[in-house]
Amino acid sequence: MKILVINCGSSSLKFQLIDSESEAVLGKGLCERIGIDGSVISFTPAGGDKIVKEEPMPDHNKAIALVIEALTDPATGVVKELSEIDAVGHRIVHGGEAFTKSVIIDDQVIRAIEEVSDLAPLHNPANLIGVRACEKAMPGVPMVAVFDTAFHQTMPEEAYLYGLPYRYYEQYKVRRYGFHGTSHAYVSARAAEIIGKPYDSLKTIVCHLGNGASVSAVKNGRCIDTSMGLTPLEGLIMGTRSGDIDPSVIDYISGKEHKDLKGVMTVLNKESGVYGLSGDISSDFRDLEAGYNKKDPGAIRAIHCFAYHVTKYVGAYAAAMNGVDCICFTAGVGENSPLVRKYVVERLGYLGAKLDEAANESRGKEVTISTPDSAVRIMVVPTNEELAIARDTAALVK
Ligand code: AMP
Numbered sequence: 535m536k537i538l539v540i541n542c543g544s545s546s547l548k549f550q551l552i553d554s555e556s557e558a559v560l561g562k563g564l565c566e567r568i569g570i571d572g573s574v575i576s577f578t579p580a581g582g583d584k585i586v587k588e589e590p591m592p593d594h595n596k597a598i599a600l601v602i603e604a605l606t607d608p609a610t611g612v613v614k615e616l617s618e619i620d621a622v623g624h625r626i627v628h629g630g631e632a633f634t635k636s637v638i639i640d641d642q643v644i645r646a647i648e649e650v651s652d653l654a655p656l657h658n659p660a661n662l663i664g665v666r667a668c669e670k671a672m673p674g675v676p677m678v679a680v681f682d683t684a685f686h687q688t689m690p691e692e693a694y695l696y697g698l699p700y701r702y703y704e705q706y707k708v709r710r711y712g713f714h715g716t717s718h719a720y721v722s723a724r725a726a727e728i729i730g731k732p733y734d735s736l737k738t739i740v741c742h743l744g745n746g747a748s749v750s751a752v753k754n755g756r757c758i759d760t761s762m763g764l765t766p767l768e769g770l771i772m773g774t775r776s777g778d779i780d781p782s783v784i785d786y787i788s789g790k791e792h793k794d795l796k797g798v799m800t801v802l803n804k805e806s807g808v809y810g811l812s813g814d815i816s817s818d819f820r821d822l823e824a825g826y827n828k829k830d831p832g833a834i835r836a837i838h839c840f841a842y843h844v845t846k847y848v849g850a851y852a853a854a855m856n857g858v859d860c861i862c863f864t865a866g867v868g869e870n871s872p873l874v875r876k877y878v879v880e881r882l883g884y885l886g887a888k889l890d891e892a893a894n895e896s897r898g899k900e901v902t903i904s905t906p907d908s909a910v911r912i913m914v915v916p917t918n919e920e921l922a923i924a925r926d927t928a929a930l931v932k
């Protein structure tokens with residue numbers, strides 16, 4: 535089956551066409567600046583060169599039309615007819631408590647996604663715009679919703695409840711949901727495959743370290759805890775997000791800097807994390823590592839703080855699972871930063887973890903970075919959220 539995977543944001547749309555049998559990417563691309571002047575679509579057919587076109591995209595319907603045009607272009611496209619696309623898999627950020635797994639999209643599913651949209655007001659409405667635009671352009675083609683939150687729905691109450699009045703949970707569903715679920719699920723399952731042990735027999739900690747970052751504890755194939763919360767702001771220090779702080783900081787800074795609540799939340803989401811800690815050098819670890827190598831104190835500080843917080847979560851989740859068999863690093867930083875991985879693993883001696891320094895130098899590849907006598911297997915497992923979405927979509931529409 536040929537599965538079109540769509541990840542639709544408010545002004546951007548990423549797409550991949552995947553052959554579900556061979557799991558090959560037939561083509562992929564990105565629409566940027568939808569609804570803004572200077573819209574651009576880029577498309578790369580498998581084995582071909584990237585094609586970049588500036589085209590007005592006043593809305594997502596036009597963006598989807600251009601995606602279809604790119605996929606079916608007689609010269610550079612990857613399918614002859616639109617009818618060759620068997621199904622569409624959509625990334626949906628928040629499924630609330632309503633969705634514990636991927637589902638075929640129908641009117642009832644759309645209503646349920648709308649109902650949880652106030653939990654992700656920036657993301658879910660944008661995701662649904664993508665669903666509607668595809669429905670219009672490809673009537674009758676089955677669509678599947680794959681939720682970032684679904685994998686974490688197996689968390690027990692003790693892990694997902696906050697120490698708040700219980701009625702906030704009952705009335706408003708205030709709780710930990712967790713995100714990057716597709717990645718945590720894919721990586722933990724792939725790790726079991728690599729190790730050659732049943733998924734449901736392992737205790738795995740997945741460190742998804744990208745611009746957004748989260749850690750999860752996966753025990754016997756089920757997520758039992760994760761670091762992001764009601765929103766992706768909680769947990770690790772991230773590119774520009776603060777991660778965990780004392781909530782009183784909000785009130786304190788609001789007074790000191792004469793900012794309203796929205797203003798402080800903008801700081802926590804967009805001006806904090808390694809970007810803020812570094813003294814505004816960059817949120818990108820490539821820049822921070824360059825600064826680190828030049829002994830820039832801001833870059834050193836940001837990298838140390840980031841890695842320290844990952845180490846703390848690994849320790850917490852080893853405790854939560856009463857042990858750990860396998861620790862996986864994934865996403866942009868996890869796959870490409872030997873420095874961050876080294877700082878995390880060198881503090882895990884109490885778990886019997888031993889780093890293979892030479893193997894740790896590898897970037898972007900599946901590799902074991904622990905020594906053969908390490909008590910914990912430590913691996914780099916590149917994530918592939920698009921493939922995970924295509925797999926779920928193919929399984930549901932078959
Ligand atoms: P992601 O959100 O998973 O796409 O990760 C994006 C982040 O990964 C970037 O902002 C960088 O901080 C980091 N990254 C990507 N490539 C590298 C690299 N070669 N070395 C260090 N960090 C990298």
